[in-house]
Amino acid sequence: MNLIEIYIHEVTRRLPEQSREDIALELRSTIEDMLPDDHGEEEVKAVLAKLGNPAVLASEYRDQPMHLIGPRYYELYITLLKMIIPIAVMVALIAMTAEYLIGYSGDKSVVNIVTTVISKGIASILEVGIQVFFWITVVFAIIERTDNGKDGHPLTTKLSKWTPNDLKDITSIHKKKAITNFDVFGSLMWIAIWATFYFNAEHLIGVYRGGEGALNFVAPAFNQDVLLQYWPMVIVVIGLDVLLSIYKLIKRQWTKGLALYTTALELITIIVFAIILINPNLFNQDFITYMSDLFTITTNQFETGLVGGGISLFILAAAVNIYEGFRKSRL
Numbered sequence: 001m002n003l004i005e006i007y008i009h010e011v012t013r014r015l016p017e018q019s020r021e022d023i024a025l026e027l028r029s030t031i032e033d034m035l036p037d038d039h040g041e042e043e044v045k046a047v048l049a050k051l052g053n054p055a056v057l058a059s060e061y062r063d064q065p066m067h068l069i070g071p072r073y074y075e076l077y078i079t080l081l082k083m084i085i086p087i088a089v090m091v092a093l094i095a096m097t098a099e100y101l102i103g104y105s106g107d108k109s110v111v112n113i114v115t116t117v118i119s120k121g122i123a124s125i126l127e128v129g130i131q132v133f134f135w136i137t138v139v140f141a142i143i144e145r146t147d148n149g150k151d152g153h154p155l156t157t158k159l160s161k162w163t164p165n166d167l168k169d170i171t172s173i174h175k176k177k178a179i180t181n182f183d184v185f186g187s188l189m190w191i192a193i194w195a196t197f198y199f200n201a202e203h204l205i206g207v208y209r210g211g212e213g214a215l216n217f218v219a220p221a222f223n224q225d226v227l228l229q230y231w232p233m234v235i236v237v238i239g240l241d242v243l244l245s246i247y248k249l250i251k252r253q254w255t256k257g258l259a260l261y262t263t264a265l266e267l268i269t270i271i272v273f274a275i276i277l278i279n280p281n282l283f284n285q286d287f288i289t290y291m292s293d294l295f296t297i298t299t300n301q302f303e304t305g306l307v308g309g310g311i312s313l314f315i316l317a318a319a320v321n322i323y324e325g326f327r328k329s330r331l
Contacts (some may be wrong), residue, residue, distance in 0.1 A: 003041070004031055007048050014058035023061055069140050072147070076155050077140045085132050086181050086249055090188060092128040094242060096120055097192040117192050125185070177254045177331040187245045195238055201227055207290055219286045226282050233272045240265050259325035266318035273314055277307045 008027050012020040034047045051057055069077050100120065155161070197204050202224035209218050244265055251258055276282060283303060292302040 003044050010054035011058045015061055070144055073140055085129050088128050088132045089125050092124040093188050096124045121189055173253045174331045177328040179248045179252055184245050184249050191241050219290055220284050221287045223284055226279055230276050237269055237272055254328035256329050259329045262325040263322045266322055270314050270318055274311050277310050
């Protein structure tokens with residue numbers, strides 16, 4: 001078999017069987033037209049080189065792309081991945097946290113709690129991210145191969161050809177005022193951790209004493225029944241915190257509105273936790289006595305310092321967050 005027949009075979013074997021014979025005749029005719037009357041092997045090689053790789057030529061006859069996602073849909077595909085994966089991951093994190101809080105039995109140590117929340121969070125991110133990536137890719141691969149309007153022009157997020165008017169929709173974001181996915185997921189992870197500690201404080205927060213190679217939990221710091229009296233207000237704070245994370249994910253940058261939302265949330269948080277902290281029955285008396293003896297002060301001094309210090313820390317953290325929010329919104 002000469003080079004021409006081998007080339008034609010390499011092209012047609014990649015095509016549907018019913019069209020191979022016709023395309024072989026067409027291709028053979030094309031090659032013969034391109035060759036001089038008295039041609040040799042070098043002239044044949046030159047013509048075949050012009051026709052190109054048989055696999056590429058076969059894909060042109062099939063009118064189907066060799067790539068999974070072609071340039072027409074690639075930008076739209078990447079944009080949707082960036083938009084949908086973070087939202088799906090965030091929903092999964094919220095669901096994971098709620099499921100963990102509901103199912104927690106109080107038989108794990110602090111280290112185990114933190115490790116479990118982080119590991120479950122990472123596992124949820126990977127699982128949901130891979131699932132969303134897979135199905136979006138499958139959908140786009142199908143669209144790519146069934147679209148009859150292959151004019152070679154990439155589509156925008158409006159599913160239309162790019163025009164200069166699309167530039168008006170692009171907002172330039174200052175690097176220092178941008179909100180990254182890491183910021184959002186870090187916030188959600190922090191909400192999951194502190195919420196877990198709040199609703200299981202009697203098992204996690206308190207005095208630990210070393211012994212036999214392990215830390216033993218000897219006295220809880222809080223009365224769990226008192227903490228649970230305030231659960232509706234805490235749930236409101238958690239809900240507003242989650243909404244803030246969603247708002248950040250949508251805005252992608254600090255704005256005056258976002259800074260005002262943050263300010264309102266910080267003030268609500270301070271008020272809620274100040275109300276909880278000033279409850280005289282909040283702290284476990286064994287914990288107060290133990291810590292007072294440890295620092296050689298009276299129980300009243302320790303409790304007053306604990307409440308005052310806690311409220312001061314909330315105010316300080318809120319002031320920093322509010323200041324940073326407005327500072328970044330003005331960049």
